[in-house]
Amino acid sequence: xxxxxxLLAGSITLAATSPALAMNKxxxxxxxxxxxxxxxxxxxxxxxxxxxxxxxxxxxxxxxxFSTEGERLMDPEHDGEDASTEAAETRLAWNRAxxxxxxxxxxxxxxxxxxxxxxxxxxxxxxxxAPYLFEVDANLFIGEEGLTNLRLEAEYELLLTQKWILVPxxxxxxxxxxxxxxxxGDGLVSLEAGLRLRYEIRREIAxxxxxxxxxxxxxxxxMTRAAGGKTEEGTxxxxxxxxx
Amino acid sequence: MKTQSQISLPRRRFVQGLALGAAGLGLGLNARQLLAxxxxxxxxxxxxxxxxxxxxxxxxxxxGKTRPATTINGGIPGPTLRWKEGDTITLKVxxxxxxxxxxxxxxxxLPFQMDGVPGLSFDGIAPGETFTYRxxxxxxxxxxxxxxxxxxxxxxxxxxxxxxxxxxTTHTEARYHADRDEVILLSDxxxxxxxxxxxxxxxxxxxxxxxxxTVFDTLSDxxxxxxxxxxxxxxxxxxxxxxQSDLADVTGYTYTYLxxxxxxxxxxxxxxxxxxxIRLRFINASAMTFFDIxxxxxxxxxxxxxxQPVNPVDFHECRLGVAETLxxxxxxxxxxxxxxxxxxxxxxxxxxxxLTPDAALSAAVPDMDAPPPLGHTEMGMGAMDHQASGHQSxxxxxxxxxxxxxxxxxxHGTSPARPAPFAVDSNNPDLPPRDSAIEHPASxxxxxxxxxxxxxxxxxxxxxxxLRDRPWKVLTYADMETLGSTPDNPIDSLQAxxxxxxxxxxxxxxxxxxxxxxxxxxxxxxxxxxxxxxxITLVNDTMMTHPIHLHGLxxxxxxxxxxxxxxxxxxxxxxEKLSYLVRADTLGRWAYHCHLLYHxxxxxxxxxxxxxxxxxxxxxxxxxxxxxxxxxxxxxGHRS
Numbered sequence: 001x002x003x004x005x006x007l008l009a010g011s012i013t014l015a016a017t018s019p020a021l022a023m024n025k026x027x028x029x030x031x032x033x034x035x036x037x038x039x040x041x042x043x044x045x046x047x048x049x050x051x052x053x054x055x056x057x058x059x060x061x062x063x064x065x066f067s068t069e070g071e072r073l074m075d076p077e078h079d080g081e082d083a084s085t086e087a088a089e090t091r092l093a094w095n096r097a098x099x100x101x102x103x104x105x106x107x108x109x110x111x112x113x114x115x116x117x118x119x120x121x122x123x124x125x126x127x128x129x130a131p132y133l134f135e136v137d138a139n140l141f142i143g144e145e146g147l148t149n150l151r152l153e154a155e156y157e158l159l160l161t162q163k164w165i166l167v168p169x170x171x172x173x174x175x176x177x178x179x180x181x182x183x184x185g186d187g188l189v190s191l192e193a194g195l196r197l198r199y200e201i202r203r204e205i206a207x208x209x210x211x212x213x214x215x216x217x218x219x220x221x222x223m224t225r226a227a228g229g230k231t232e233e234g235t236x237x238x239x240x241x242x243x244x
Numbered sequence: 245m246k247t248q249s250q251i252s253l254p255r256r257r258f259v260q261g262l263a264l265g266a267a268g269l270g271l272g273l274n275a276r277q278l279l280a281x282x283x284x285x286x287x288x289x290x291x292x293x294x295x296x297x298x299x300x301x302x303x304x305x306x307x308g309k310t311r312p313a314t315t316i317n318g319g320i321p322g323p324t325l326r327w328k329e330g331d332t333i334t335l336k337v338x339x340x341x342x343x344x345x346x347x348x349x350x351x352x353x354l355p356f357q358m359d360g361v362p363g364l365s366f367d368g369i370a371p372g373e374t375f376t377y378r379x380x381x382x383x384x385x386x387x388x389x390x391x392x393x394x395x396x397x398x399x400x401x402x403x404x405x406x407x408x409x410x411x412x413t414t415h416t417e418a419r420y421h422a423d424r425d426e427v428i429l430l431s432d433x434x435x436x437x438x439x440x441x442x443x444x445x446x447x448x449x450x451x452x453x454x455x456x457x458t459v460f461d462t463l464s465d466x467x468x469x470x471x472x473x474x475x476x477x478x479x480x481x482x483x484x485x486x487x488q489s490d491l492a493d494v495t496g497y498t499y500t501y502l503x504x505x506x507x508x509x510x511x512x513x514x515x516x517x518x519x520x521x522i523r524l525r526f527i528n529a530s531a532m533t534f535f536d537i538x539x540x541x542x543x544x545x546x547x548x549x550x551x552q553p554v555n556p557v558d559f560h561e562c563r564l565g566v567a568e569t570l571x572x573x574x575x576x577x578x579x580x581x582x583x584x585x586x587x588x589x590x591x592x593x594x595x596x597x598x599l600t601p602d603a604a605l606s607a608a609v610p611d612m613d614a615p616p617p618l619g620h621t622e623m624g625m626g627a628m629d630h631q632a633s634g635h636q637s638x639x640x641x642x643x644x645x646x647x648x649x650x651x652x653x654x655x656h657g658t659s660p661a662r663p664a665p666f667a668v669d670s671n672n673p674d675l676p677p678r679d680s681a682i683e684h685p686a687s688x689x690x691x692x693x694x695x696x697x698x699x700x701x702x703x704x705x706x707x708x709x710x711l712r713d714r715p716w717k718v719l720t721y722a723d724m725e726t727l728g729s730t731p732d733n734p735i736d737s738l739q740a741x742x743x744x745x746x747x748x749x750x751x752x753x754x755x756x757x758x759x760x761x762x763x764x765x766x767x768x769x770x771x772x773x774x775x776x777x778x779x780i781t782l783v784n785d786t787m788m789t790h791p792i793h794l795h796g797l798x799x800x801x802x803x804x805x806x807x808x809x810x811x812x813x814x815x816x817x818x819x820e821k822l823s824y825l826v827r828a829d830t831l832g833r834w835a836y837h838c839h840l841l842y843h844x845x846x847x848x849x850x851x852x853x854x855x856x857x858x859x860x861x862x863x864x865x866x867x868x869x870x871x872x873x874x875x876x877x878x879x880x881g882h883r884s
Contacts, residue, residue, distance in 0.1 A: 027765055032447040060446075060756050060763075061691060097691035100751055101485055129753065132482040159458040203451050243447075 027059040032243060037069075037196075039239025041212060044230070046076045048086070050212075050237070056095060065095040065105060070112070088112040093123060102128035109141055116182050119143055133157070148176035163200045167210075169193065178219065183227065185219020198241055206241045287319055287403060287429075287505065291326040293333045297347065299369075299391070299401060300340040306507055307500050311435045313400040314341060314391070320505045321429050321529065322389070322403030329384040329410040335377040337369060341396075344368040347377070348392040348795070348835075349405065350567060351551055351812035354379040356832025359795055361392045364833040364851060368393055384409035385551025386525040386569040387812075388429070395438030398531040398841055404429050406525065407551070419556050420547050422523035422573055426514050430537075430564070430586055430595060432499040432530040433507075442842050445493055449755045452495040455590065455615045457488055480623070484695060488617045489590075490752060490787055491709065493842060494532045496593025501533065503584065503597045508609075512597035518579050522599070523547070526570045531841035534589035534789060534815075535564050536711060539582050539599070540610055544572040546719060550811040553727035560716035563589065563708050565791035565815035567839040574599070581605040589710065589789070591615040616710035622787045622818035624697025684747060688761040688785065694751040696785045700821035704803060708789070708817055721801060724809050731806025736798075736827050738806055740779035744770065748816060748838070748848070750786045756846055757786075757838065763847025770836070770850055772828035773857040781823040784816045790843065791815045794852065795834040800825040813839055828854045 033055035041048040054067035070088030093107025104126050111119040125139030134154050141149040155169040171192045178185050196210030213234045216224055221231040297316050304313040304320060316322025327333055339345040346368045348360035358379045362368030369375040384407040391401035404427045434441060444451050465474040481488050506512040516522055524544075528535055538544075538561035545556045548571035556573075564570055564586075576582060581600035588594065591612045598607060684696045705722035707714065729735040750757040757763070772778055780799075782792060793813040801809040801824045814824060831854050838848035 030443050030446045060754055097754065100691055100694040101753065102691075129485050131485060133485055159456055160460070161458055162454045162456060203448065 029057060029059050031055065031057040034241075034243035036241055037239055038241070039208075039210075039237045040074070041071075041235040041237050043073075043233065043235050045073060047074045048072065048235070049074050050239075058095070061097045063095040063103075065091075065093040065107065067091045084114050085112070086114065091123065093125075095127070099128070101130075102126055105139070113182070119147070119179075119182075121147075121149065130154075146177055147179055150174040150176075160197075165198050165200065165206070167194075167196045167198065167208075169196075175220075180223075183220065183223040185223060187219065188217045189220045190214060190216045194237075196237070204243055207239070208241060209236075209238045211235070212237050287321050287323050288317075289324040289326050289406075293328075293331045295325060295333065295335045297322065297335060297337045298340060299337065299345045299347075299396075301342075302400075304400070306433050306502070307435055309435050314345075314396045315400050316403055320400040320402075320433075320502075321431065322401065324404040324406060324427055325389070327381050327405065327407045329381050329407055332378065332380045336374050337377065338374040339369040339371055342371050344370055344393055345391055345396060345401070346375075346393045347389055347401070349377075349387065349389050350793070351387040351569070352379075352405070353382050353796065353798075353830065356796055356830065356834060359832075359834065361795065361835045364835055381407055383407060383551065385548055385553070386427075386527060386571050387551050388527045388529050388567075388569065390529065392835070395442070395531075395841060395845070397529075398432075398434065398438040398441075400433075402429075402431060402529040404525070404527055404529075419545075420553070420573070421521060423520040424514075424516060424522040425525070426522060427504065427525045427527065428584065428597070429504050429527045429529050430533075430535050431502045431505075432494075432533045433502055434494070434498045434500070436498050438531070438841075441494060441498065442845060445755045445842060449493070449752050450487060450490065452493065452497045453487070453489060453590075454495070454497055455489040455491075455592070457617075480620075484623070486618075486623075486695065486752070486787060489615060490618065491590035491615065492532065492534070492588060492592065493755075493788070493840070495590055496588060499533065499588075499593060501530075501535075501586065501588065501593050501595035503586065503595045506595075506597070508595050512584075513603070514597065514599050515603070516576060516599055516601055518577055518601055519575075521573055521575045524572050524574060524584075526564055526572065528564045528566050528568050530566055532566065534566065534791075535586040535595075536589065537562055537564055537570075537584070537586045538716075539574065539584055540607075541580075542574050542576055542582050542599075544574055546724060547571050547573055549724055549809065550813060552810040554724040554809070555727055557719065557723045558717065559719035559723070561711065561714060562719035563711060563815075565789070565813060565839075567791050567793055567813040568811075568815065576601075581607040583607040583609050585610055587612050589708075591710070613710060618709065618787055618818070621703075621706075622709060624695065624700055624785060624787075624819040684785070685760050688747055688749055690761055691754065692751050692756040692758055692763065693749045693761045693785065694753065695787070696747070696749075697783060697819050697821075700783045700785075700819055702804075702822070703817050703820040704801075704822060706817065706820075721809055721815075722803055725803065725807045726800075726810040729808045729810070734806060734808055735810060736800060736808075736825065737777050738802075738808075738825070739777065740825055741773075741776045742778050743781065744778055745781045745783065746850075747783045747785045748790050748792070750788070750843070750846075750848070752787070755842075757843040757848035758846075759848060759850055764837075764849040764851075765847060767850055769833070769853045771853045771855055772826070774828060774831055774854055775857070776828050778826045778828060779823050780826060781821065782814070782816050783821045784818055787818045788840075789815060789817050790848070791839040792837070793839045794826065794836045796830050796832065797826050797828060797834065797852075797854070800827075830854060831856065 035053040037050060037052040039050050041050055048071050050071045052069040056063040056065050058064055068090045070085060072085045074083055089109060089111045091107055091109040093105040095103050095105050097103050107123045109121040109123050121141035121143045123139050123141050127137045130136045134156050137153040139151045151173050153171045155167060158166040160166055173189045175184055175186050175189050192214045194210060194212045196208045198206040198208035200206040211234060215232040224231050300315055302313050302315045302318055303310050313320060337347050344362060346360045346362050356365055358377050359365040387405040389403055389405055390397045500507050503512040526537060543558050545558050546554060547556055548554060550569055562570065579601050581598055584597040584599060586595050594612055596609050688696055705720050707718035707720055711718045726735055746759045749761045791813050799811050799814055801811055801814055803809055816822060834852045836850045836852045837844045
């Protein structure tokens with residue numbers, strides 16, 4: 001596995017850089033792909049597979065940024081339900097470094113819904129490392145028909161040892177306007193918090209276990225309740241994180 | 245540590261390599277026989293005035309894995325070249341690699357076309373081509389040579405140069421006399437492709453650091469230092485978003501450290517007769533590693549640094565920067581073995597060898613020290629001396645001043661006495677105020693620079709992080725002085741015609757490195773006028789130690805009070821400000837860079853152009869290039 005990863009990473013790197021002069025005037029470009037979460041969640045509806053991955057390609061200051069996240073129901077516990085992707089989103093952005101620890105991002109996002117209509121958004125955001133080494137990601141998405149979504153994410157890596165790392169994270173979603181078609185109200189829509197403990201077999205590969213908690217608020221929660229759904233759910237998760 | 249012995253058969257990596265095999269290893273000898281005939285004493289020595297070097301691809305086995313390497317005449321290191329001062333020498337370098345290559349003669353004074361930097365001196369040596377270097381040797385001492393193309397220096401293209409003086413002047417003096425002469429060439433080897441190392445650093449800069457602070461370190465600090473003190477200390481590091489353990493970018497996690505090409509397990513060994521005086525010529529030919537060198541039980545006497553003789557000083561340990569060389573004399577009297585011990589600055593690995601009168605004897609190998617955490621000094625907070633308080637009125641950083649003062653006091657308990665800061669050097673009456681050096685140019689404020697030293701200070705007498713509390717003598721720049729240079733009669737003028745201030749800058753997280761916040765790709769050449777004497781002041785605005793190398797011209801480090809130390813590579817510690825004088829006596833295009841290979845690649849590199857004073861050069865913009873033209877009205881003048 002170690003060899004495989006090295007080969008894989010090596011070949012990508014070789015493709016991305018040119019062995020030129022020691023004093024290189026042409027900026028080399030690099031590519032990094034990180035699958036931050038690829039996990040099974042023990043949900044009431046059955047096992048849910050969730051993922052969160054991102055990647056970039058570029059130089060020191062300008063990068064092309066890509067990310068995807070979503071959930072898929074794998075083996076439904078209730079009859080009449082099929083294995084299906086519940087929700088997924090992809091983003092593509094131009095990532096530009098503007099301060100020592102901060103980048104801004106300008107891009108687009110598409111939400112894929114299995115039954116409901118897709119949503120397209122323009123995005124503007126900042127990503128970086130705040131004092132005390134919190135990784136922060138804040139994005140404002142502007143959709144069609146005046147829809148707006150503000151998403152705030154923060155994550156921290158707590159080193160228990162050089163290889164055991166505990167990662168608390170939190171995400172908040174706020175909407176500026178109702179999206180009744182998708183059962184979303186304005187104001188605070190949801191909070192999600194996670195706590196994952198990973199073991200880095202090597203830097204690039206780390207299996208983990210953890211817990212994930214999600215709760216809906218305001219009109220969104222009311223709409224979910226009215227439809228007979230749950231507004232809060234805690235799950236045990238197990239997965240793998242890897243990058244190259 | 246792997247115990248696999250000796251470099252494996254140079255199985256050819258490239259088709260061209262077969263030609264090397266035939267040419268370089270001909271005469272019916274196979275490689276193993278050839279190695280056997282050399283024993284384990286390192287590379288062969290070539291003498292004369294004409295040299296043939298062949299750069300090729302070879303598979304080596306240093307760690308137990310067979311990996312591709314780049315070699316000179318089939319070996320790592322390449323042959324030791326023994327020149328004679330005054331000779332005009334010819335070096336024919338044939339490139340059998342599938343990519344452009346080059347050889348740079350590190351620290352050698354020569355016409356710039358012979359300096360071997362692709363893009364500046366020449367176009368490089370294309371695959372299959374032979375380039376002929378020819379120049380007259382104008383100096384003596386210990387130097388080295390290496391590729392200046394890509395990362396070939398990391399994969400094995402380096403070797404030692406020893407130049408015998410034309411007249412045996414210094415050598416005949418009793419205190420410089422040696423019965424035995426040995427090159428100790430230190431280097432770092434990785435099984436990883438250096439392109440991959442570089443890419444890894446760009447993706448995750450702390451990848452190779454397995455000494456990061458953990459929760460348990462904080463808990464133990466709570467117990468030992470108290471909660472308040474700990475939180476104050478953590479507050480500084482956390483608000484700066486800096487790692488307190490970032491001593492080396494590339495570490496023993498991937499590196500195997502080598503002495504004359506031998507791993508610690510292989511134990512490079514030198515035989516001696518008790519009572520002999522042995523000259524050890526240490527060369528740090530590594531890509532990224534600072535070595536702390538000592539020989540437990542044996543005093544060392546330094547007699548030369550960077551090839552230039554110095555007044556002898558006794559010492560026990562020294563930190564040798566990348567690309568520096570140090571000549572020491574040891575005189576073991578006892579009939580016992582000694583360990584040559586060199587540990588990396590971050591204590592992630594070491595290399596050792598043995599000095600012994602008898603192959604049956606061996607010596608204990610000391611344990612590595614615990615890795616030292618970076619402190620206030622490395623943060624550029626001026627903790628090493630009282631300048632910090634002097635600069636407080638000017639400090640505008642985001643630093644906690646209370647924390648700074650506490651740092652001051654702590655360090656004063658252990659720091660040795662140091663000479664007066666050079667700012668009050670009475671021998672230099674027309675010195676401009678050096679305080680200007682902490683005014684950071686506008687170009688330093690951008691994504692590529694993650695910190696600026698608030699109160700950089702004189703640290704020439706500081707042994708450096710991890711060596712401050714030694715119970716034995718640690719050699720520092722302040723201890724040495726170039727032989728024959730006195731304040732009244734220096735080797736070259738103490739007066740500068742012009743001042744240049746450069747800040748060493750970087751962003752560890754993004755793995756960007758630069759001068760004054762401007763990386764090479766965005767820079768314009770620094771222009772010097774032929775014959776002028778220029779003072780370069782360097783301010784280290786990073787938390788790393790950088791070995792700064794100017795090609796083709798001497799760097800006369802100012803030790804204060806008119807003392808000079810003539811060097812080709814100057815190590816600048818975190819939080820340090822130092823200055824050196826350069827005589828621009830050779831026209832041409834010269835490389836000027838940090839000698840940490842991946843820092844250089846990332847952009848900590850400038851072209852220095854020495855131009856004729858009759859032409860009107862386009863002076864680089866003051867703001868962005870840090871040219872502080874304070875008093876140099878007669879640019880062309882040769883004032884000494």
